[in-house]
Amino acid sequence: MWITRVSINNPVFATMVMVGIVVLGVFSYARLRVEQMPDVTLPFVDVETAYPGASPEVVETDVSKPIEYAVNTVSGVKRIYSNSREGRSQVFVEFRLGTDVTRAIQDARDKIALVRPSFPRDVKDPQVIRVEIEDNRPTISLAVLSPTVELRELTSLTDQTVVKAIENIPGVAQVIVNGRVTRQILIQIKPSALASLGIGIDQVMTAVQNANQDVPAGRITRGQSDSVVRVEGKIKDPAQFGRIIVAQQGGGPVYLSQVADVIDGEKELDSISRINGRPSITIDIRKAQDANIVETGRGVRAAVESLKARLPQDVEVRLVYSQADQVE
Numbered sequence: 001m002w003i004t005r006v007s008i009n010n011p012v013f014a015t016m017v018m019v020g021i022v023v024l025g026v027f028s029y030a031r032l033r034v035e036q037m038p039d040v041t042l043p044f045v046d047v048e049t050a051y052p053g054a055s056p057e058v059v060e061t062d063v064s065k066p067i068e069y070a071v072n073t074v075s076g077v078k079r080i081y082s083n084s085r086e087g088r089s090q091v092f093v094e095f096r097l098g099t100d101v102t103r104a105i106q107d108a109r110d111k112i113a114l115v116r117p118s119f120p121r122d123v124k125d126p127q128v129i130r131v132e133i134e135d136n137r138p139t140i141s142l143a144v145l146s147p148t149v150e151l152r153e154l155t156s157l158t159d160q161t162v163v164k165a166i167e168n169i170p171g172v173a174q175v176i177v178n179g180r181v182t183r184q185i186l187i188q189i190k191p192s193a194l195a196s197l198g199i200g201i202d203q204v205m206t207a208v209q210n211a212n213q214d215v216p217a218g219r220i221t222r223g224q225s226d227s228v229v230r231v232e233g234k235i236k237d238p239a240q241f242g243r244i245i246v247a248q249q250g251g252g253p254v255y256l257s258q259v260a261d262v263i264d265g266e267k268e269l270d271s272i273s274r275i276n277g278r279p280s281i282t283i284d285i286r287k288a289q290d291a292n293i294v295e296t297g298r299g300v301r302a303a304v305e306s307l308k309a310r311l312p313q314d315v316e317v318r319l320v321y322s323q324a325d326q327v328e
Contacts, residue, residue, distance in 0.1 A: 043078075043095035044131035045105055047071065047112065050124040052087050060084035062120055067091045070111040076104055105130055138176070138284035139293060140300050141321040142166075143273070145280035148314045152266060155180040158281045162317060165307055166283070169299040171291030176284040179273025185238050186263040193259040199247050204259065211235065211244045238264040275318065282320070297324020 007014035049063050064082045068091060072080060076099035081092040095104050109128050116126065144158050155177075163175050187208065189201060212235045220227045235241055242257030256262065273282040287296045304317050311317065 041101055042131050043097060043099055043101055045093040045108055046129045046131055047091040047126050049089040049126040050087060052122060054087055056084045056086055059089045063089040063123060064091060066115045066118060067112060070115045071108050073111055074104055074107045139287045139323045140285040140297060142283040143275045143280045143318045143320050145275055145278055146315045151181040151279055152183060154281055155182060161310060162307060165303050166285060169303055171287050171296035171299060172285055173288040174286040178271040178282045180281055182267040184265055184267040185241060186265040188261045188263065190259055197249055197254055199259060204246050207244055207246045238262060293324050293327050297322055
């Protein structure tokens with residue numbers, strides 16, 4: 001063969017070619033992506049839509065069926081499954097093998113956007129989610145806990161410091177916080193007071209909404225400068241809510257404090273996190289689809305170490321689970 005003949009006649013050239021191949025192989029191996037599971041594109045799409053307070057029958061009629069009819073016109077659809085529950089619709093679309101899933105997802109979004117205006121007013125925007133094997137699962141889970149700091153303060157510290165530090169790490173696609181306790185101003189209506197004054201709940205809601213909002217007031221142009229004017233109406237002190245005028249009765253104002261109790265409370269919990277029985281804030285981190293799971297894990301570990309100098313001494317950020325360690 002000519003390769004054997006050239007190698008025998010030119011041993012230096014043959015040696016250099018082999019060395020080049022070895023170096024190229026080592027360089028390529030170092031840049032090779034590492035994953036726990038192979039990168040497989042599944043021909044499935046999940047469309048989830050929230051409709052708070054609606055019964056399963058209403059969800060099916062007003063949300064699920066219109067979405068089914070819309071996505072059925074997308075090229076490559078094989079099967080459509082739907083599940084209508086109280087307050088939520090889920091439509092699962094399966095495409096034929098060989099279909100360009102990225103293009104099919106975009107087509108599905110376009111078709112759903114055409115029927116979105118026909119939904120009832122309280123229906124939230126549909127979420128078109130690509131079904132994947134691995135990237136939808138948390139890559140790393142962290143826990144923020146403290147023996148002295150309350151969960152409400154710990155939530156604020158997590159959102160303002162920990163989450164922002166993690167979101168800037170290369171390869172991190174999404175950061176999900178669980179167990180947070182969020183501040184919320186609660187207005188508890190006094191039914192007897194409303195009835196005696198002849199005021200409806202809708203009047204109270206409208207008064208609160210109008211009093212607690214920022215209003216744009218146009219712009220001011222002076223020579224080369226152009227300034228935007230905005231009236232800041234957001235209420236920052238909870239005590240000021242009680243001074244909102246709800247209605248006019250007998251020539252005088254009726255304040256919110258007369259018909260309701262204003263409480264500086266907390267939002268109803270939608271998740272609870274515990275670490276060895278202790279209340280905590282947990283953080284689930286998902287990596288980007290094309291990111292290296294090992295490099296992402298190392299970046300998160302480095303960020304956790306750097307956070308120790310920025311957080312109070314009695315606040316701990318603990319690594320609970322790392323898929324990157326298993327792969328590495």
